[in-house]
Structures are given as C-alpha cells and as structure tokens.
Amino acid sequence: MSEKPLDAIFEKFLSGPKIFKDREVLRPTYVPDNLPHRNKEISRVGLTLATALKSGTPSNVFIYGKTGTGKTAVVRYVLKHLAEKCRELGVSTPDNVYLNCSTVNTNYRVLAHLCENLGGSVPFTGLPTDEVYSRFISMLDSGKRLMIIVLDEVDKLVDKDGDGVLYDLTRINHSVLRLARVSIIGISNNLKFKENLDPRVLSSLGEEELVFPPYVALELQDILRERARMGFLDGALEEPGVINLCAALAAREHGDARRALDLLRVAGEQAERLGMNGVNEDHVRMAQNILETDRVSEVVSTLPIQSKLVLYSIYLLDRNGSSKITTGRVYNVYSDLCKIVNLEILGQRRVSGLIAELDMLGIIVAKLKSEGRYGMTKKIRINVPAKQIKEILENDYHIKKTVNYVPPRS
C-alpha cells in the first residue's frame, strides 16, 4: 500500500486513456461561435439591434422561453457581433450591460450595477434607491451614448422586488434623458411572467416580443455533435448512440440544450473516472442518475423550513407503510412536528399550497381523488428516492430534533 494514497489516484488518472480534448466547451457558460437552429431568433434580435449601427435607438425586446432554449446564448452572440460591426464601421459601440437577475435581484442592485458600469461606485446597500437612480441618470446623460441593458431572468427580479426599476428604465428615453438613450432586452424563463407586470411596463418592454421554442431531439443532436467535435478526442464517443441518447433524454424533459450538454459532459467524466477509453450509452445513463440526484438535492435542501416539514411528514407516513397518504393525515403529522420544533403551525390551506408546490417541483405526486360523499381529497406519493429525502432532511437543524417521532397509525 502506498504511503500517499492520492499519488496512486492521480497517477492512475493521468496515465488513463484520454477522453476530453477541451472540457470547457461542454460547460454551460461557454458561448459557441455557431448556434445551430437559432438563425431565425438571431436574425430577429439582430434586426432590432441593427438600428444602433445607424446611431439609432433600438426597440426594447422581450424574450421568453424555457430553460436551455438558447436565449442567453443568442443575446450574447448578437451583442458580440454588433460590437464587432460597430468597430468595423467606426460608429460608436453601445455600452452593453449584462445583468443576471437571479443574483442581481433587487432594484437597488440593478441600478448600482448600472452605475458601476459607467465607472461610478455605489455602496452595496445604504443609499435610498432614488438616490442611486439619480446618480445613474446623471452619469449616463453626461454624453451622447446608447446603453443596451440585458436583464436576464428578469422574472426573478420582479418576483423579489417588484417592477419599479423596469418602470423607470422603460420610461427614461422619453421623459428623462437628453443625450443618452437606453434599450432594454428582457429575458424570462417563465412564460407566465407577463401576467405579473404593470401593463405600461409590459407595453414598452414588449415592443418586440420573441418566444424561443424548445429544441426537438434532432436539433439537440446537431448542437451536441458540434460541441462534441470540439470537446472530445476523435473516436472517444460511441457513435451515434451516445449523442442520440443524450438528445433523446433531454428532449423528453423539454428540449433543454443545457441538460443535453450536461449529460454529455458528465457521461464523459464517468468514462474518464472508470478509466475507459471511450464513452458509451451506459455512461450516459449514469450521468442521467447523477444529474437527477443533484437536482433533487438542490431542490430539497433549499426548501423553506415549512415545506421541509411537510415533505418530512410525507416521508414519515410513507416509511411507516401508510397505505393512503392524504392531505389530512399529512397535516396531522406536520402539526405534531411543528410542536416538537417549536414553529408556528400553518393553516390547512397554506399546507395544501405547499403540497401543491412540492408536486410542481416533481418531488411528490399529489392526485385528486373522490372520497364519495365526503368530497375530494389528495392522495400523495413520493416521486424520488425516499432515501435521498431522508438524508437531506435529517441534516436540517430543525428536523434533527424530530427523528424519534413516530406518526400515529390509522
């Protein structure tokens, strides 16, 4: 036995067959030079932004589509090429500001980032939002310029902090700015997002509206083939099985290119770890399991405590072999748990709402069943490995206190 256990592992890893040529091109952050099956979308966004080439102000654009349909990639692609064209023509290049609202998720932080982009500095918190807005306006309007602001995942901002900044930004061209102009590209994964917007914001933000459809399996195959050529060594993939399977699995969810690329990359990592000199369909299936496990972990571990307690109640009923898990029984167990951990007991309706959310997340399945003359009830079952739920939840500080609890039999 070697004295230094890692030496052997590193050595084995390095001397094993090589699979990847360039792993980075398979990561979701990489923007390829070529986006197959998005010509129409690229042209639409490009045509709108082309106004900037003649020193005009492009209309605002609003883009919708499910995750992994290429929204971010297309916008970044068009902005990059627009800037290149401006340089080539010698016209002034727009200031492009890309903000992802899943992290830049308050009106204050959006404005602070915009100021920073113009070379100003704003404390992380502390100023009134109006003050940051005024600073932004005075810096922006100090000269003639066009700023193109991309608000990616803008639904996260509005959910958290309302549409105040959107309202202001969609208005400033006409009512506030004298020299500078702003164009906004809003991107949302949530198709229902529109319903939450002030109609005035909606009409100015949605001057141009574009929906990105999910990819079908054949399109995903093309996308994967191109990336695989750059990412894997020649002959490292079992063809055409590996790519077809990644595409089929991702298409079955909703035509998500990110998912398809993740499957391909993780399959490659599996083959590498096992010391194989090629990637086959088994590795793709392993990748599918790993990604699904990761997804469940992330979803369950980030649930608010009340939802965790509801889910743990369902888990306990399931573990104790309850034949019928109904909303009522879950509620009873949940109430007991709340008492043990000393948390407020939510009402039946709120708990029903939390159950519906867990259902939407795919963690459980809750089916409405008729209960004869007593009306309707929900029958609930767990939809992911129960062991995983147990492991994650029993790590929670509150839930640790309840592990000796046994739900009443019925």
Ligand SMILES: Nc1ncnc2c1ncn2[C@@H]1O[C@H](COP(=O)(O)OP(=O)(O)O)[C@@H](O)[C@H]1O
């Ligand atoms: N048409 C395409 N061609 C090549 N890669 C693509 C294409 N569409 C999406 N991708 C890749 O898939 C991943 C997800 O795309 P992204 O633009 O982030 O999706 P969205 O923003 O709609 O969630 C990224 O790695 C992106 O490069």
Ligand SMILES: [Mg+2]
């Ligand atoms: Mg995106």
